[in-house]
Amino acid sequence: MIRTYLVDDHNLFCEGIDRILTQSGQFHVLQKFYNGASLLEKVQEWEVDLLIMDIEMPLINGLDIIKRVKLYNQQVKxxxxxxHEEQAYIQEAYLLGADAYLNKSMETQALIGSLLTVCTGKKVFPRFTLFEKENNLLSKREEEILKLIARGKTSATIAEALQISELTVKTHRRNMMRKLQANNTSEMITKAIEKGII
Structure with a gap:
C-alpha cells in the first residue's frame, strides 16, 4: 500500500480523492490537510510515500510547499x-522537483495510473514542451507581464489587469528571473532591455 497524504482546501474534493484512492486498493490515505501550513507543521514526522496537493491554497501555495518538503524529505513523491494549465506553473513545478503535474478533470483510471507511475520513480508531466525555445526566450504572457513590471506595476495590479491570479504573476516573475539569469527585478528589467525584449 502506498502511504499517501492529501492536501486541498476544498473539503469535498479531498474526500472524493480519498475514496477513489482507497477503492483502488493501492493507496492508504494516512491524513488529509486542508491548507499547506497544517501539512508543514508535521513535515519532520513524515513516514509517507506520496504527497498529492493542489497549487493554489490559503496560507502557503503548493509550489512553496514543494521547496520546503524537499528540505526534509527527498524520497517522498x-x-x-x-x-491550472499555465506553462509557468508546469515549469516551476518541474524545476522545484515535483514528480507529476496532473489535471483535476482527468478520468479516475488515468489518475490512478499516473500516480502508480510516479511511485515507480518516473515523472508524469503534460506532453507539451516544458521550456521555451532558445530563440523565443520568454513566452508572450511573460513578455506582457514583464512590460507591466517595468512600468512599476505590482503583482496584485498586474493580476487584476490581466484577470489572472496573483500567484500566477509571481510564478511568471520567478520563471523570467531564472530565464534571464537575474537576481532581482531591476536586473531582470535591465537584461530584458539589453536583449530587446522590452
Whole structure:
C-alpha cells in the first residue's frame, strides 16, 4: 500500500480523492490537510510515500510547499493535482522537483495510473514542451507581464489587469528571473532591455 497524504482546501474534493484512492486498493490515505501550513507543521514526522496537493491554497501555495518538503524529505513523491494549465506553473513545478503535474478533470483510471507511475520513480508531466525555445526566450504572457513590471506595476495590479491570479504573476516573475539569469527585478528589467525584449 502506498502511504499517501492529501492536501486541498476544498473539503469535498479531498474526500472524493480519498475514496477513489482507497477503492483502488493501492493507496492508504494516512491524513488529509486542508491548507499547506497544517501539512508543514508535521513535515519532520513524515513516514509517507506520496504527497498529492493542489497549487493554489490559503496560507502557503503548493509550489512553496514543494521547496520546503524537499528540505526534509527527498524520497517522498510529489504530485500536483490542479485545474491550472499555465506553462509557468508546469515549469516551476518541474524545476522545484515535483514528480507529476496532473489535471483535476482527468478520468479516475488515468489518475490512478499516473500516480502508480510516479511511485515507480518516473515523472508524469503534460506532453507539451516544458521550456521555451532558445530563440523565443520568454513566452508572450511573460513578455506582457514583464512590460507591466517595468512600468512599476505590482503583482496584485498586474493580476487584476490581466484577470489572472496573483500567484500566477509571481510564478511568471520567478520563471523570467531564472530565464534571464537575474537576481532581482531591476536586473531582470535591465537584461530584458539589453536583449530587446522590452
Amino acid at each position: 510529489i504530485a500536483l493535482l490542479t485545474m
